Amino acid sequence: MTDISRLVEKLTKRGVRRVALQFPAGLKRQAGEIAGELRAADFFVVISGDPCYGACDLALDTLSFAEVLVHFGHTPLGTHPRVIFEPWKVDIPIESLDRAIPLLKGPLTGLVTTSQHAHLLPVMIGYLKARGIEARIGEGTERTPLPGQILGCSYSAARIPGVREILYVGTGVFHPLGVQLATGAHVIALDPFTGVAEEIDASRLLRIRYALIERARRAERFGILVSTKTGQCRKELAESLTALCDRAFLVVAREISPDELLNLGFGAYVNTACPRLSFDDQVRFPVPVLTPPEFEILCGVRRWEDYAIDEV
Secondary structure (H helix, E strand, C coil), X not given: CCCXXXXXXXXXXXXXXXXXXXXXXXXXHHHHHHHHHHHHCCCEEEECCCCCCCCCCCCHHHHCCCCEEEEECCCCCCCCCCEEEECCCCCCCHHHHHHCHHHCCCCEEEEEECCCCHHHHHHHHHHHHCCCCEEECCCCCCCCCCCCECECCECHHHCCCCCCEEEEECCCCHHHHHHHHHHCCEEEEEECCCCEEEECCCHHXXXXXXXXXXXXXXXXXXXXXXXXXXXXXXXXXXXXXXXXXXXXXXXXXXXXXXXXXXXXXXXXXXXXCCCHHHHCCHHHCCCCEECHHHHHHHHCCCCHHHCCCCCC
């Protein structure tokens, strides 16, 4: 949760009265309550209604209505003089770790999670140590500033020297699948809210991705997708991919949606924006949406044996 009094203090120190708020999907229902508290503190408040996928997706259009933008739920990705990043810490039942312990293959494991739970990593380490397991966490980076924190586009914290097994604590399988593809480690995923722990096997995902690459080979033309979002615009990468094939063309958009891609009519696309578009959202798109490494495989400049998850 966010300490509104602390946020009010930050805003007051800046001397601002007009505030824009941005929330990811899981926190949007908190918008009205937080806006109400800020309005009661005599701030003018405007709320971004656009989708938000991370700190890479700042609501700069909404910021034009205010003096500062308060972005909730994500750690900073670079700096912006008019953006305040507000963490959203979520506690979990630490005893849920007991569900994962039987699946661990040795006494040494890496430990990763998302920003919402990263504040609990020292507690998790102590809990596992008391049960005979040494847990290590990777250092923070510019893109993932919290130790042990991973993003769907950055798995640096999972690359821990000497560690060949990783325990991911959080919801969903997108992140732990990325951990396995990025590190080759044995990965256990624990959902601390349901108590479900499972071994991750990326082989099924790889079969699906291989089939998409082969299906994309039949495309007459490829659209190389470039997002204009603040932390997702990889123009140089997109241009280098276009140079690999004379049937590839740059397609620039802010929001990449199935309907718009259908209207454009390309036989396949290559996504240089958020990696989730290629993996989680592929079922929503009418044609294959490849990652940059997958397009390199298709063009013959990378071997399938060198498959890698795309990281920003």
